[in-house]
Amino acid sequence: MATIQWFPGHMAKALRQIREQMPLVDIVFELVDARVPYSSQNPEIALAAGEKPRLLIMTKTDLADPKRLNEWLTYFKEHHQPVLALDSRQQNVSKIITAKSKEILHDKLVREATKGMKKRPIRAMSVGVPNVGKSTLLNHLVKKNVAVTGNRPGVTTGQQWLRSSNELELLDTPGVLWHKFASQKQGTMLALSGAIKDSLYAKDDVALFALNYLRHQQPDELKKRYRLTDADLDENVSDPDLLLKITEKMGFRDDYDRASERLIFDLRKGKLGAITMEIPADLNEDGVNE
Numbered sequence: 589m590a591t592i593q594w595f596p597g598h599m600a601k602a603l604r605q606i607r608e609q610m611p612l613v614d615i616v617f618e619l620v621d622a623r624v625p626y627s628s629q630n631p632e633i634a635l636a637a638g639e640k641p642r643l644l645i646m647t648k649t650d651l652a653d654p655k656r657l658n659e660w661l662t663y664f665k666e667h668h669q670p671v672l673a674l675d676s677r678q679q680n681v682s683k684i685i686t687a688k689s690k691e692i693l694h695d696k697l698v699r700e701a702t703k704g705m706k707k708r709p710i711r712a713m714s715v716g717v718p719n720v721g722k723s724t725l726l727n728h729l730v731k732k733n734v735a736v737t738g739n740r741p742g743v744t745t746g747q748q749w750l751r752s753s754n755e756l757e758l759l760d761t762p763g764v765l766w767h768k769f770a771s772q773k774q775g776t777m778l779a780l781s782g783a784i785k786d787s788l789y790a791k792d793d794v795a796l797f798a799l800n801y802l803r804h805q806q807p808d809e810l811k812k813r814y815r816l817t818d819a820d821l822d823e824n825v826s827d828p829d830l831l832l833k834i835t836e837k838m839g840f841r842d843d844y845d846r847a848s849e850r851l852i853f854d855l856r857k858g859k860l861g862a863i864t865m866e867i868p869a870d871l872n873e874d875g876v877n878e
């Protein structure tokens with residue numbers, strides 16, 4: 589499988605800015621894709637956050653498998669990782685996220701009040717891999733796109749502080765990936781989720797990975813979408829032969845690449861059913877999905 593080149597210079601710069609701005613915030617909102625909850629967590633963010641609280645926000649939950657989503661919620665809770673599961677497009681995100689942030693920062697806020705400090709909005713930085721739903725969530729959090737102005741660090745760094753409410757201010761950051769994925773599988777999962785530019789990976793490799801997953805985990809959805817028979821999914825049929833069959837069914841003759849692209853987009857848009865491609869049980873002792 590060809591190695592994916594995913595780390596352009598602008599991401600290195602964005603990561604540097606995230607590190608620089610970390611001291612300015614109370615909490616980090618780390619958005620992860622509920623369909624690939626492990627693979628879409630950027631390890632650089634946890635490193636950059638250090639002791640700062642991180643709230644994981646699982647997005648695209650409407651496209652995820654509900655049972656597996658619950659398994660992940662339980663897993664994160666067991667690991668004392670604050671977490672929320674949302675559809676970024678839902679209207680009440682601001683209330684939910686503000687309430688959770690207040691709960692996480694409760695002790696700090698009480699300490700400040702006890703010292704007689706003036707009540708102030710919580711300052712959060714929102715981070716995540718490309719395409720995870722940051723802009724969508726931000727648009728719901730910041731309804732009138734009100735930029736915060738003022739004489740304090742961060743306001744002049746080029747990135748804008750935005751006011752969500754009197755209780756919450758946000759620093760938006762561009763989607764970032766990292767240098768070295770834990771495995772080729774992780775790169776493939778990210779490509780499937782839409783986090784890696786489509787021109788940067790071999791579509792047939794990624795489609796074959798998806799197909800192998802689907803024929804074992806969601807055969808009925810696969811059959812329905814591409815009008816396949818049980819015989820087409822027989823275990824003696826190889827993944828490449830199955831992809832050729834699907835190519836034919838799509839009416840693309842032998843244009844394997846075009847069919848691969850269609851399959852990837854269908855999966856991303858939820859046309860192959862609600863899907864969560866990773867489960868907590870996949871993780872090894874070190875919490876890595878190899």
Ligand SMILES: Nc1nc2c(ncn2[C@@H]2O[C@H](COP(=O)(O)OP(=O)(O)OP(=O)(O)O)[C@@H](O)[C@H]2O)c(=O)[nH]1
Pocket residue numbers: 647648649650651674675676677716717718719720721722723724725762763764
């Ligand atoms: N179904 C569904 N689609 C979502 C959700 N959140 C975002 N999307 C869609 O996912 C795509 C990417 O969303 P964006 O908000 O642009 O993602 P982003 O993280 O800002 O992307 P970058 O700018 O590349 O970093 C868009 O087509 C959104 O409509 C969600 O919770 N559910």
